[in-house]
Amino acid sequence: MTAEMAPGARAPALLVDDPRFDLHAPVGHHPERPERLAAARQAVAHAAAGFERVPPRPATDAELARVHDPGFIEQLSKLGGQEGYLDPDTYVSARSVDVARLAAGSLVAMVDAMIDGPLGKGVALLRPPGHHARPARAMGFCLLNNVAVAAAHARSRGIERVAIVDWDVHHGNGTQEMFWRDPHVLYVSMHQSPFYPGTGGVDEVGEGNGRGYTVNVPLAAGGSDAVYASAFERIVLPVVEAYAPQLVLVSAGFDASARDPLAQMDLSAEAFGWMARELGRLADASAKGRMALVLEGGYDLVAVEAGMRSAIEGMVTGRAGDLPHGEDDPGVARAEEWAKKAWAAVS
Numbered sequence: 001m002t003a004e005m006a007p008g009a010r011a012p013a014l015l016v017d018d019p020r021f022d023l024h025a026p027v028g029h030h031p032e033r034p035e036r037l038a039a040a041r042q043a044v045a046h047a048a049a050g051f052e053r054v055p056p057r058p059a060t061d062a063e064l065a066r067v068h069d070p071g072f073i074e075q076l077s078k079l080g081g082q083e084g085y086l087d088p089d090t091y092v093s094a095r096s097v098d099v100a101r102l103a104a105g106s107l108v109a110m111v112d113a114m115i116d117g118p119l120g121k122g123v124a125l126l127r128p129p130g131h132h133a134r135p136a137r138a139m140g141f142c143l144l145n146n147v148a149v150a151a152a153h154a155r156s157r158g159i160e161r162v163a164i165v166d167w168d169v170h171h172g173n174g175t176q177e178m179f180w181r182d183p184h185v186l187y188v189s190m191h192q193s194p195f196y197p198g199t200g201g202v203d204e205v206g207e208g209n210g211r212g213y214t215v216n217v218p219l220a221a222g223g224s225d226a227v228y229a230s231a232f233e234r235i236v237l238p239v240v241e242a243y244a245p246q247l248v249l250v251s252a253g254f255d256a257s258a259r260d261p262l263a264q265m266d267l268s269a270e271a272f273g274w275m276a277r278e279l280g281r282l283a284d285a286s287a288k289g290r291m292a293l294v295l296e297g298g299y300d301l302v303a304v305e306a307g308m309r310s311a312i313e314g315m316v317t318g319r320a321g322d323l324p325h326g327e328d329d330p331g332v333a334r335a336e337e338w339a340k341k342a343w344a345a346v347s
């Protein structure tokens, strides 16, 4: 690892990034473009934090196969060198499959560094994003499910409880599906609803042994900082705290930002700092500080840079402004009711 510690910066966090992530590039215009990562890199460069880089490496077939269908992995591998669309939203360019493997594997490497080394906090600047990728299908700009591959890897390393908190504006249907029956991975999502991909209702709580370990908080378009503060305080934080995760992975999209062109939420950059600070506090309490911010969506470059910088600083330094209160969304009360019911059934 190489240290990059700005004078006066706080204790370092792990960082995953690789210029090869830019080789996943659309032909013509597409919102999921390499410039997004350039914006996130600016956030890292200017954040009040030091970083130690984790060497990137591709995920192995065995690591991917913990959450993806082997047939799908094989199919995807055959797309090397080709260009085209796997569904109306999801493109591959010549190097995309290699890049997706590198993104997933680099997050696995970061999890290993967290388990084996002294640094708990991490930032993963990954492309392509992952949370819509299903066991046997690429979807929604996503090829391989980075966060899910990393969570499954953490389990294989003896971590008993992984919490995935997904604040991307879209529901992470792929991640939910992969851990639907698994009590060892808690999946908590806040997302705009109704909206793409159409999943993430309050009644989707997992099944079998996994019942209660999927928690969905669908929010109406226009959700403000105060609505997210309410959702966090009433559901996300109590549920994650009760679960006492040994690792927290954040599906950190920045498309709930007011500026985002694809969604209709109204978050400020500061909201991401507050959410990251609060989750960092819980990671410190139960997970030896282990928490990673993993880039998912976010399609306005200014919002990605500002939101990511705020989130990094909230997580690493614990400094972030408090959010306004006093607004709520009916989805929060409904989600709270369902989460309580589901948790009462398991405890």
Ligand SMILES: [Zn+2]
Pocket (backbone or CB within 6 Å): 168, 169, 170, 253, 255, 296, 297, 298
């Ligand atoms: Zn998204």
